[in-house]
Amino acid sequence: MIFFEFAKRNIRLHWLRSLLAVIGITIGVVAITSMGILGNSLVLSISNTLTSVGDTIVITPHTSFQNFGGGSSTSGISERDVEQIRRSSGSNAVIPVYAGGDRIAIGRDVGAATIYGLDPKDIPLLLEVVNGTYIRSSSGVMVGSRIAEEFNLKLGSQITIGSDDATAVRVVGILKERGVGFDINPDFGIIASDQWFSERYGVSSYDQVIVKVKNLDEIDRVKSAIEEKLNRRETTVNVLDTRAILEGILSAFNQIKTFTTAIGGISLIVAGVSIFNVMMMSVTERTKEIGVIRSIGTQKSEVLKMFLDEAIILGLIGSLVGGVLSFAGGYAVSQIMLQTTEYLFVPSSLINILYGMLFGVVTSLLSGIYPAWKAANLNPIEALRHE
């Protein structure tokens, strides 16, 4: 159609001005899309790292203060409570945990560490050994990767635990780094057997009970069953399910994603203003031409179309270039910030490119509406007289 041809030629005639407008749209699209991709990749990567602990219910005593000095807790979860939890949890693994802190000494290095007491047969359910073996008896301990690094612990190293009535233990295994969890944080800790722990500190009640749910759908049912059993008369334990915590974190990340996308949106608005400006200039410069084509029989709607075509062409070119560049940009941003591009090629990331391009075209169109309307409604006589 001739009006499209007209728009095309005018863009070509004023190529520098048009190029600037296109660059504006391109930057806007790239910004909004890269931010979207980054946000989405962030959410995906966080949820991937967190799902491994998303199947956990953590039960802690309701008496909130946890003593860190003596290593023993005064009012923990009793053996009877654990039995109740086992019954409420069905076939899911129930892992009672002793936890405390104590002074440690390795040679002449002195420090403090969190010490966990676990039933040796439960340990493989929670933790992974990278070096050495799992503890089998009460004589050995396993150490977290960070503490091993800090104190230069090797297999066979001896650790003296406690200050007055110190006991020596040997490292039989070094654990894989686990990161921050909601249940236990073994990276800076020492894992001993439950038997050793209860004898060493003279405790019989647990500080924490972890329930690993095999099927995520059961998590709510198990959680409420435990709460019903133990907290029927008075609140004796706090029951946390990590999935709820995860959901909270994910929703926070989604808000961050929305925010970053909104920042991208601002640059798109700036691009829209630039298109608006280019179009207004075009209308002013071509007032006489508009007068001519109106007088020889061009309808208002056709003039409108001509100018909107121009805006759409600018928007389409900008969006297409922006779409391609934002794929590259998303790739770069993912690589730099997340060290992986595996989250770029999933639909929920790629859809951002489509959205970004759509926003680019719509912004251009919206910016073109007023100038085009103005052009269409010029008085032909006055427009003809315009020099």
Next chain:
Amino acid sequence: MEKAMSGGGEGRTPIITFDHVTKVYSLPAGDVVALNDVSMDVLPGEFIAVMGPSGSGKSTMLNLIGCLDVPTSGKVFIKGHDIRTMADTDLTRLRRDHIGFVFQQFNLLPLLNVVENVEFPLILKCGRKECGLKAYEVIRAVGLEEGLDTHTPSELSGGQQQRVAIARALVNDPDIIICDEPTGNLDSKSGATIMEVLASMNQRGKTIIVVTHDPKIAAFARRTLELLDGRIV
């Protein structure tokens, strides 16, 4: 009011009728009466020159005939249509299909070449290029050499541009051609040639209205309307 009637055309239906037409422009400094109670008829096939000093109302009369403006009072009929009652869309269509415009500044579209300029009104009318006259035929009819078809207006001389403009005005086979100082930007030789082209179109039955200052140009017309202070004298 006196009616300026043509000499030879009694009994035929006028193609243009002004019936007590007044046009007033409201300006901040006060109202300006551009046309004051003008009545006239133009019969099909007439060749009329409109003369008069600046501000006498020539342009206003041309704008009304060209359906670019509507009268403040009185009635203007173009091909039997009362233009004051028509919507902008219909006025535009009337201009497109029945009126050809030739301007002093030629006013070709700089983005289009010669053929595209001439084809433009055709495309407006039909969407395609298969109605009305053939653009090439019209370009030959106004005497433009063949080698210039793909040139842009800026590459042509004034006389050549005005021929293209006339070809553009003719391509939808209009009944009326209105020319606003068509030779005003041309040397006298090119001007005379352009007037000969217009005269030959008049012989083929087009109604031609030319606004001019130049008595030599007015001499091509068969009737002259003299305007002064918004009245025909």
